[in-house]
Amino acid sequence: MKKLAAGNWKMNGRTAQLTEAMALAAAHPSPTVDVLLCPPATLLAAMAQAMVGTAVALGGQDCHAAEKGAHTGDIAAAMLVDAGASHVILGHSERRADHGESSADVAAKVRAAWAAGLTAIVCLGETEAQRDAGETLAVIGAQLAGSLPEGASAENTVIAYEPVWAIGTGRTPTPEQIAEVHAFLRQNAPDAGIRLLYGGSVNPGNAAAIFALPNVDGALVGGASLKAADFGQIITALEAA
Numbered sequence: 001m002k003k004l005a006a007g008n009w010k011m012n013g014r015t016a017q018l019t020e021a022m023a024l025a026a027a028h029p030s031p032t033v034d035v036l037l038c039p040p041a042t043l044l045a046a047m048a049q050a051m052v053g054t055a056v057a058l059g060g061q062d063c064h065a066a067e068k069g070a071h072t073g074d075i076a077a078a079m080l081v082d083a084g085a086s087h088v089i090l091g092h093s094e095r096r097a098d099h100g101e102s103s104a105d106v107a108a109k110v111r112a113a114w115a116a117g118l119t120a121i122v123c124l125g126e127t128e129a130q131r132d133a134g135e136t137l138a139v140i141g142a143q144l145a146g147s148l149p150e151g152a153s154a155e156n157t158v159i160a161y162e163p164v165w166a167i168g169t170g171r172t173p174t175p176e177q178i179a180e181v182h183a184f185l186r187q188n189a190p191d192a193g194i195r196l197l198y199g200g201s202v203n204p205g206n207a208a209a210i211f212a213l214p215n216v217d218g219a220l221v222g223g224a225s226l227k228a229a230d231f232g233q234i235i236t237a238l239e240a241a
């Protein structure tokens with residue numbers, strides 16, 4: 001299975017930062033791994049223009065469950081496609097927390113993404129309190145069952161394991177903890193070919209060790225994806241894994 005390095009710019013980036021995407025594409029002209037950038041929606045169309053002729057694919061960071069309509073401020077999956085996206089991140093813990101998204105909400109968005117032809121990157125992860133209480137696999141199992149509708153396959157879905165306590169904190173789980181959750185996901189995902197990404201404080205210094213773990217098929221990278229040099233090193237580590 002081809003590995004995937006996905007960068008989530010979150011609510012960061014202006015037109016001036018398109019140079020980072022262009023530098024990344026120039027440094028990885030024909031990567032042996034899939035490279036995906038998910039800029040804020042405001043930059044998607046411009047980044048798509050800048051990435052023409054490169055191997056870098058683009059994704060959105062959320063979409064609405066409805067095809068269109070009176071939903072001020074929201075973005076439909078087909079609009080992401082129209083702007084140049086092939087993927088969309090759904091159910092990120094920041095959206096589950098900031099916008100109260102339940103797994104049922106995420107599943108509805110996944111269906112909308114598939115209907116528009118997008119690959120859904122579905123995020124799952126436990127809080128620190130849940131891990132301390134020994135609930136990690138129960139939480140991940142419930143999110144997996146609730147967030148993935150019938151029909152999830154390697155072609156239309158990627159799963160990202162992102163422990164909430166590891167996001168943007170500089171803290172990462174132990175190799176054993178990552179391997180345990182990824183083994184659980186491999187066993188319980190509806191299609192064994194679905195790519196499993198790890199996300200949470202991945203950086204050039206820890207990427208190789210994370211990518212060496214079984215059932216880790218790539219990464220969903222936040223902060224370190226904003227700089228082409230850093231994200232490039234992570235891609236290189238994935239190529240070498």
Ligand SMILES: O=C[C@H](O)COP(=O)(O)O
Nearest residue numbers: 008167168200201222223
């Ligand atoms: O979507 C990306 C993740 O939330 C990881 O973010 P981070 O690499 O800044 O910890």
